[in-house]
Amino acid sequence: MGKAGLRGLLLASVGMLAWLPGNPGLAQDPKSPPGSAAAAASIADFFGQVGDRIYEHCIFELSEEQLEVQQALIQAYIKQGADSTLARKLAVKQIRPPELSDECKRLKKLSEAASPTEPTPPAAGWSVKTSPVQPKSPVVNAPAPSAAVLAEKRVLPHWDCGPGVDYVTIQHRGYERKLTGGDICNPFEDTVRPVPDTATSFRLGYTIVTGRLFVISNDPQVNGRTIAWAISGREACRNNPDPDCLAARALGPLPPGEYTFGGDKENRVTWGPKSKRMVAGVYLKKLWNRERFTPAQTAAMLARGNIAIHVRLKGEMSEACLGLEPNGWEYVAGLIKDGRATGLNVYIDEPYPQVAEAPPVIRASSFSLSSLFSTR
Numbered sequence: 001m002g003k004a005g006l007r008g009l010l011l012a013s014v015g016m017l018a019w020l021p022g023n024p025g026l027a028q029d030p031k032s033p034p035g036s037a038a039a040a041a042s043i044a045d046f047f048g049q050v051g052d053r054i055y056e057h058c059i060f061e062l063s064e065e066q067l068e069v070q071q072a073l074i075q076a077y078i079k080q081g082a083d084s085t086l087a088r089k090l091a092v093k094q095i096r097p098p099e100l101s102d103e104c105k106r107l108k109k110l111s112e113a114a115s116p117t118e119p120t121p122p123a124a125g126w127s128v129k130t131s132p133v134q135p136k137s138p139v140v141n142a143p144a145p146s147a148a149v150l151a152e153k154r155v156l157p158h159w160d161c162g163p164g165v166d167y168v169t170i171q172h173r174g175y176e177r178k179l180t181g182g183d184i185c186n187p188f189e190d191t192v193r194p195v196p197d198t199a200t201s202f203r204l205g206y207t208i209v210t211g212r213l214f215v216i217s218n219d220p221q222v223n224g225r226t227i228a229w230a231i232s233g234r235e236a237c238r239n240n241p242d243p244d245c246l247a248a249r250a251l252g253p254l255p256p257g258e259y260t261f262g263g264d265k266e267n268r269v270t271w272g273p274k275s276k277r278m279v280a281g282v283y284l285k286k287l288w289n290r291e292r293f294t295p296a297q298t299a300a301m302l303a304r305g306n307i308a309i310h311v312r313l314k315g316e317m318s319e320a321c322l323g324l325e326p327n328g329w330e331y332v333a334g335l336i337k338d339g340r341a342t343g344l345n346v347y348i349d350e351p352y353p354q355v356a357e358a359p360p361v362i363r364a365s366s367f368s369l370s371s372l373f374s375t376r
Helices: 003-017 036-057 064-079 084-094 102-112 147-151 295-302 326-337 369-373
Strands: 168-172 175-180 202-207 212-216 226-231 257-261 269-272 277-287 307-311 322-324 341-347
Touching: 064 084, 064 168, 064 175, 084 369, 226 326, 269 326, 277 295, 277 326, 307 326, 322 326, 326 341
Parallel strands: 202 341, 307 322
Antiparallel strands: 168 175, 202 212, 212 226, 226 322, 257 277, 257 341, 269 277, 277 307
């Protein structure tokens, strides 16, 4: 159900309150059952609590980046020879709003099944629309790598479109991006490996060069085990540990080091006003591998600011964050909200090669350039 449908559901439900017996805005019915006014008030209170949360925690529209990608796709398809109508139709078909999350569906069901006498409270664990406070750090004036330097970077071969895969190239915020079927080439499969329930407290680990997210624990039975896969960085800097990429704000992957979550446990997973989705903020506590970087690169990494873990939507990449596929994000967010995951360590190279698997990338694509000239 889209935003208009849910809004209609809420308005219709609230509108029904006006016709409930005992509503103070209408003539009183002497035969009205006792407590009907309280029942109406209960329903109104319920929708007052849950309605806003439905809009805050359910993504109904394309993100800003998806809108930009969609428009860029239209122009790319026209350059390939498609007429404007077909180009627009194909781009709209490929870049769609995400499906509703399980939590969102649960909230929607709560609104549909609200009892007039015993309203169901909002789901436990929903957070307010705020962001964690970042630990204070000294302001560093650090020059980022120039656009000319970054423009010379090339996508690492294992992230590039493979032979035999049709793609179009778009321009996004000054950089080239290859898309096939509306998505980036070689995205990760939405793989989730649940952490055993016996592991009640552990840190998350992430390897930049492979995108693997895993467990760091003193328990050898779970230490190093894969949880999911996430991209970090965009365009040629996707999962690219090149020092210039690591120093590039809003382009490179998150730098190697030790990260913490927000100090307020209740708000470690919060609504991100800029990203328009739920995010888990992480904050760099200690930068690692300094011997590999120049002083200027080190200063630029320390000045990069907030980094987050979030869901990656179709067509998007990741601005220095960890972009998980929908199932992966839902599971990892649960680990963080429940307090099982207590922090994040980021490595350039794989620290546990004996248990690490090859990245589960999706290399095939059903997209065909011939579709641009189809009359259907």
